[in-house]
Amino acid sequence: MPVKKGSSGISRRDFLKGMGTTILSTAVVTGGGLVPDSATAALLDDTVETISGRVKISLRVNHKVYSVAVEPRTTLLEVLRERLGLTGAKPACNRGECGACTVLVDNQPMLACSLLAVDVRDADIITVEGLSTDDTLTAVQKAFVEKDGLMCGFCTPGFVVAATALLQKNPNPSLSEIKQGLSGNLCRCAAYPKIFEAVQQAARTMQRGK
Amino acid sequence: MFPFEYINVRELTALPDYLEKDGEKSAILAGGTDLLGLMKEGLLKPRKVVNIKQIRELRGIRDTRKGLEIGAATRLSEIEQHPIIQQQYPVLAQAVASIATPQLRNMGTIGGNLCQRPRCWYFRGQEYHCLKKGGDMCYAVDGLNKYHAILGGGPCYIVHPSDAAPALIALGATVEIFGPQGKRTVPLEEFFQLPEDNLLRENILAPNEVVTRIFVPRPEAETRSLYLKFRERQSMDFAITSVAALVQLRNGKVQKARLVLGGVAPIPWRAREAEKILEGNSLSADRIQQAAEAALKEADPLDQNAYKVILARNLIRKAFTQLQNA
Amino acid sequence: MAKWKSLNEMKILSSYYPRLDAPLKVQGKARYIYDISLPGMLYGAILTSPYPSAKIIRIDDSRVRKHPGVRAVLTDVHPTGRIRYAGEEVAAVAATSPEALQEALELFQVEYEVLPFVVDLEAAMDEKAPRVFSDRPNVRKPREREEGDIEKGFAEADVVVEREFRTQVQVHVPLEPHGSVVTWEGDQLIIYDSTQAVHGVREGVAKALDIPVSRVRVICEHMGGGFGSKLWAGRYTAIAARLSRQAGAPVKLMLTRKQDFLGAGNRPNSVQKIKMGARKDGTLVAFYAETYGTAGIATNANVRLPFIYQVPNWKHIHRDVFINAGGGRPFRAPGCPQASFSMEQMMDELAEKLGMDPLEFRLKNDPNTTRQKEWRIGAEKIGWSRRRKAPGSDPGPVKRGLGMAASIWWPGGRGTKASMTIYPDGSVEVRCGTQDIGTGTRTLVASVAAEELGIDMRWIRPLIGDSNYPYSGASGGSTTAPSVGPAIKNTAEKARAALLERVARNLGLAPEKLTWQAGSIRITGSQSQQLSWKEICQHLENEPLEVHGEWVKGLSSAGVAGCQFVEVAVDTETGQIQVEKVVAVADCGLVLNRLTTENQINGGILQGISYALLEERYMDPTTGTMVNPNYESYKILGAMETPEIEIILYDEPERGVIGIGEPPTIPTAAAIANAVYHAIGVRLRELPMTPDRVLNALYQEKKV
Numbered sequence A: 001m002p003v004k005k006g007s008s009g010i011s012r013r014d015f016l017k018g019m020g021t022t023i024l025s026t027a028v029v030t031g032g033g034l035v036p037d038s039a040t041a042a043l044l045d046d047t048v049e050t051i052s053g054r055v056k057i058s059l060r061v062n063h064k065v066y067s068v069a070v071e072p073r074t075t076l077l078e079v080l081r082e083r084l085g086l087t088g089a090k091p092a093c094n095r096g097e098c099g100a101c102t103v104l105v106d107n108q109p110m111l112a113c114s115l116l117a118v119d120v121r122d123a124d125i126i127t128v129e130g131l132s133t134d135d136t137l138t139a140v141q142k143a144f145v146e147k148d149g150l151m152c153g154f155c156t157p158g159f160v161v162a163a164t165a166l167l168q169k170n171p172n173p174s175l176s177e178i179k180q181g182l183s184g185n186l187c188r189c190a191a192y193p194k195i196f197e198a199v200q201q202a203a204r205t206m207q208r209g210k
Numbered sequence B: 001m002f003p004f005e006y007i008n009v010r011e012l013t014a015l016p017d018y019l020e021k022d023g024e025k026s027a028i029l030a031g032g033t034d035l036l037g038l039m040k041e042g043l044l045k046p047r048k049v050v051n052i053k054q055i056r057e058l059r060g061i062r063d064t065r066k067g068l069e070i071g072a073a074t075r076l077s078e079i080e081q082h083p084i085i086q087q088q089y090p091v092l093a094q095a096v097a098s099i100a101t102p103q104l105r106n107m108g109t110i111g112g113n114l115c116q117r118p119r120c121w122y123f124r125g126q127e128y129h130c131l132k133k134g135g136d137m138c139y140a141v142d143g144l145n146k147y148h149a150i151l152g153g154g155p156c157y158i159v160h161p162s163d164a165a166p167a168l169i170a171l172g173a174t175v176e177i178f179g180p181q182g183k184r185t186v187p188l189e190e191f192f193q194l195p196e197d198n199l200l201r202e203n204i205l206a207p208n209e210v211v212t213r214i215f216v217p218r219p220e221a222e223t224r225s226l227y228l229k230f231r232e233r234q235s236m237d238f239a240i241t242s243v244a245a246l247v248q249l250r251n252g253k254v255q256k257a258r259l260v261l262g263g264v265a266p267i268p269w270r271a272r273e274a275e276k277i278l279e280g281n282s283l284s285a286d287r288i289q290q291a292a293e294a295a296l297k298e299a300d301p302l303d304q305n306a307y308k309v310i311l312a313r314n315l316i317r318k319a320f321t322q323l324q325n326a
Numbered sequence C: 001m002a003k004w005k006s007l008n009e010m011k012i013l014s015s016y017y018p019r020l021d022a023p024l025k026v027q028g029k030a031r032y033i034y035d036i037s038l039p040g041m042l043y044g045a046i047l048t049s050p051y052p053s054a055k056i057i058r059i060d061d062s063r064v065r066k067h068p069g070v071r072a073v074l075t076d077v078h079p080t081g082r083i084r085y086a087g088e089e090v091a092a093v094a095a096t097s098p099e100a101l102q103e104a105l106e107l108f109q110v111e112y113e114v115l116p117f118v119v120d121l122e123a124a125m126d127e128k129a130p131r132v133f134s135d136r137p138n139v140r141k142p143r144e145r146e147e148g149d150i151e152k153g154f155a156e157a158d159v160v161v162e163r164e165f166r167t168q169v170q171v172h173v174p175l176e177p178h179g180s181v182v183t184w185e186g187d188q189l190i191i192y193d194s195t196q197a198v199h200g201v202r203e204g205v206a207k208a209l210d211i212p213v214s215r216v217r218v219i220c221e222h223m224g225g226g227f228g229s230k231l232w233a234g235r236y237t238a239i240a241a242r243l244s245r246q247a248g249a250p251v252k253l254m255l256t257r258k259q260d261f262l263g264a265g266n267r268p269n270s271v272q273k274i275k276m277g278a279r280k281d282g283t284l285v286a287f288y289a290e291t292y293g294t295a296g297i298a299t300n301a302n303v304r305l306p307f308i309y310q311v312p313n314w315k316h317i318h319r320d321v322f323i324n325a326g327g328g329r330p331f332r333a334p335g336c337p338q339a340s341f342s343m344e345q346m347m348d349e350l351a352e353k354l355g356m357d358p359l360e361f362r363l364k365n366d367p368n369t370t371r372q373k374e375w376r377i378g379a380e381k382i383g384w385s386r387r388r389k390a391p392g393s394d395p396g397p398v399k400r401g402l403g404m405a406a407s408i409w410w411p412g413g414r415g416t417k418a419s420m421t422i423y424p425d426g427s428v429e430v431r432c433g434t435q436d437i438g439t440g441t442r443t444l445v446a447s448v449a450a451e452e453l454g455i456d457m458r459w460i461r462p463l464i465g466d467s468n469y470p471y472s473g474a475s476g477g478s479t480t481a482p483s484v485g486p487a488i489k490n491t492a493e494k495a496r497a498a499l500l501e502r503v504a505r506n507l508g509l510a511p512e513k514l515t516w517q518a519g520s521i522r523i524t525g526s527q528s529q530q531l532s533w534k535e536i537c538q539h540l541e542n543e544p545l546e547v548h549g550e551w552v553k554g555l556s557s558a559g560v561a562g563c564q565f566v567e568v569a570v571d572t573e574t575g576q577i578q579v580e581k582v583v584a585v586a587d588c589g590l591v592l593n594r595l596t597t598e599n600q601i602n603g604g605i606l607q608g609i610s611y612a613l614l615e616e617r618y619m620d621p622t623t624g625t626m627v628n629p630n631y632e633s634y635k636i637l638g639a640m641e642t643p644e645i646e647i648i649l650y651d652e653p654e655r656g657v658i659g660i661g662e663p664p665t666i667p668t669a670a671a672i673a674n675a676v677y678h679a680i681g682v683r684l685r686e687l688p689m690t691p692d693r694v695l696n697a698l699y700q701e702k703k704v
């Protein structure tokens, strides 16, 4: 791919720096398809950057920095699931309609199926797998287990992430605020009543924990 | 999705250089909530996708003496949660809060919301090469049209999907557009175009132009406003019909009235005649009823959407009654 | 005959306890079929027909084969080449990445001979309509059932009501789409399938590929919902297997959401013309129904009339109709929500004509003794006395109303086998070739085993979802708990007996001296002592104990009765129906787990509300395609539409385990319709009861 305007053959390292990516101590490199076949990522000057073909980018997911090869069209959901093996976020509609792929991007719940991976390079991404920093369950996860806030469970990671975000913003939500907060997540099994109970219980536990 | 080149532009001035005159070739990427859907369905195959989210001028909300300046790449959730917007521009806060879902409001931008493509199910399906896509028929006319336009339709009967637009028009917003020729500012109302004027697009933007800011004049004292959105499903749904209503009430008299309908026409539908009926009078039940009738006088429903006429009238009545009682 | 312990002896069963795999699921660690990744795995996809009716003339795959990353291509996936619905399989491809796959799909060049189609139920019944199958008329032979003499019956009737009802096509769309991951190990085919029937899929795929069943293994550890649409092998699984064989690599093939909407099953629609008569005293005497409906290219759009009421003289004629649309499949209580929607409204209409309270009228005509009690319980809980206000009499635009309807179900348990291995360290494996479709079957297996052995569930490792395990049927027809529960209990009983015998032998005692006591063995006689579970198992020394058991009579029963009461608010200015409260009295025999049972009942009710108010497949008349194959415009219920639900578990433990998954979805739409009538005084006889229909009905009848 030709690069427009005074391209100065900027190196990969500069490119990464240019993106303002902080390299954390635990850089994890995942296997498979890592070497860019036709990398043309370049900073034309400070103002414009073009990416085409397959390029290596770094993504900060669950407090780790991963280096992955993507194309501009690769979605965050594809990277998480196909490259990083993080299959918690689910592809149930792939069009932003169901919430099963909900992840936190800079602490905000967003839909991984509708984000380009190159667009979230300098963001903090937390998936359901990363909500807890050790092996224990978070208050929200525990409440989902205890109140049975799931049936088949395919929608559950999305709900857990959305509920976590909701309680971060509003630690003591009313039932109607819980419904609002979860209105972007569909559950075909319709476990909603138990999901609401779980969120209420999680709110209580978290309040007590403070 | 088809392969494309991703161009991340950080300076507004550089932007026009990267946008093609031919709309099929390049696409502006804001939150991507609409654009990626279109691309995944194969309805759009741009060779270049130009990210505008890192352009500083396009982000953020400024509260000035004259009103609000909202950058086009500002997330919907920022607008929804902005305390000043909630207090002084309720119609806008309510409209934005009614959009899509919490996740999508964290991703979608106000500029993208105004520029989003229609949701007509024929438009969204690859199978249907309809008028709006350069084909030679509108499938909705003899097909399934319960969600289609009752006003301003023909030859295409989409409804404009934006919830923000009716609210912004009721507030008298203008948009700033930037392109190869520099900046221009137009009233938001004139930004949108009917199919009879522009079949392929919904607004006056040229493919190499971008919406940069939205100016919302500060409502005059004693102004009340609200947004009523009716949807079939409360959890995520586009408006079947919505009403952005604003009145300035002084000593029981309507100084100024604004009524803009969503979900009923290919553009946000300003009901000027209804406004005139209300202005200069008290907000009596009678007047409101007259206004509601006037707003729908021209309605020309298709086979399956006559209910929207009733619905719109009732919502208008409800909206102004609520404003009266507020 | 086998018997369950009494409730107060039970330590685990019949209480509230969380499901065992919930921790994995809430952490995103449970691997669903969509999540499986095997070394060297390819991505497969199916090219489907955009036309509802066509002949495949030629498929040119030369560009596909040349595309980088493509490893296998099939152009003969359609058995006849005659396409009968938009979304039917045409060709398939497997490639090394999702991106290459997408590109490859666009490179097929298919030449079709496009043929006339019909997608409307009534249009298809016209003599001149295009035939879906050239060798058969679209309207199938009527199926008639009758009892008594309807002419005599109607002659005896003092009041008669005659009405027409319509129900829509509902699509299952479980959150995890249909699909499989397959791999060949030599001549052995291993399939990971998102399924409700590992054994059924095994047989289906073996047949499709013409290989012995013994060479096929189907695994389904976790799956994302089915509701009846995943009861048997889909074409996609055999296609994936063939792609995999061609490429010599594992293949993952998941349907897209759109394909899931188009060709993975649905609940058929119905038109029901019903006439029903009663005597002045409120006794039903005659019922006559003519119904027809379409399951697309499949059959069985039948409606289970005359539903639950006792009518001495009745006749029902049903006709299935073919149209060019994806085939119907069983959907949670097939044929029942449709029947309840019409029949329960007929009941209310007749009651009104007779000047009787709908409750009283039902009590008079419902032969089921359990439900007789349930009707009263539910009526009390919802405050049925408020039903006395006249329909549509609330002042103001928002009007409230109450309605009720019944549920019913038949099947009980059936042949299921299980095995159990007890290790000398006390740990236990239980194997059963059933699967957990979200109902908590894995937990059920562990809890029944633990209860019967008298030990903590932590000792038990339930192994399900694999056709290598002993046979169990499909998770359908609400048969899973009544089939699997007894089989596990029987296996555990046998294990206990075998353990006891082993201990007795080791100790050189007569088995009569040993008795089981809550997870331990008590030895009576000279050296009276008690052996703990660990001590018992130590007697196995180095040889684990393996026992086999099966479903036996006496622990489950067929027949379910229930009812629901609903309160709605209808906004007459917008046509919006809001369900405010549901009271469900659920017949549930012996409840194995109250938590998961309540969840199932909630789910059934909520799917019922979704069916009543939101869901509808729309077929475009011009192109014969579905215009809303997505979750945006095929609207399913979300959090905001979830009302307060009060569940009354009507236990009858002496009946053993019965199925509870399907019945709760049956009465909901009907109860809502009755409540809507009470609220606004206008009847809605067509589903879904969307705002446009409500407004049109109100304005037609000039009620506003």
Ligand SMILES: Cc1cc2nc3c(=O)[nH]c(=O)nc-3n(C[C@H](O)[C@H](O)[C@H](O)COP(=O)(O)OP(=O)(O)OC[C@H]3O[C@@H](n4cnc5c(N)ncnc54)[C@H](O)[C@@H]3O)c2cc1C
Binding pocket: A095, A096, A097, B027, B028, B029, B030, B031, B032, B033, B034, B035, B036, B037, B052, B072, B073, B076, B098, B099, B100, B101, B104, B107, B108, B109, B110, B111, B112, B113, B114, B115, B116, B117, B161, B162, B163, B164, B205, B209, B210, B211, B212, B236, B237, B238, B239, C632
């Ligand atoms: C499931 C779902 C439900 C939804 N429900 C609603 C709803 O209820 N109400 C509602 O109003 N909307 C709804 N939307 C639409 C949503 O609000 C829009 O997709 C979103 O606002 C678009 O913003 P974006 O930043 O993501 O735009 P993008 O997807 O990035 O862009 C949308 C379009 O606008 C163009 N564009 C973007 N920014 C600019 C700019 N500054 N100048 C010129 N062109 C630009 C893009 O090229 C593209 O064509 C829904 C969307 C989805 C997917």
Ligand code: SF4
Binding pocket: B118, B120, B121, B122, B123, B130, B131, B132, B133, B137, B138, B139, B140, B141, B148, B155, B156, B157, B158
């Ligand atoms: S309404 Fe417009 S977009 Fe929809 S089918 Fe007709 S022409 Fe196409």
Ligand code: FES
Binding pocket: A090, A091, A092, A093, A094, A095, A096, A097, A098, A099, A100, A101, A102, A111, A112, A113, A114
């Ligand atoms: S998969 Fe992303 S919203 Fe459905």
Ligand code: FES
Binding pocket: A150, A151, A152, A153, A154, A155, A156, A186, A187, A188, A189, A190, A191, C175, C224, C225, C438
């Ligand atoms: S638990 Fe099955 S979709 Fe939510």
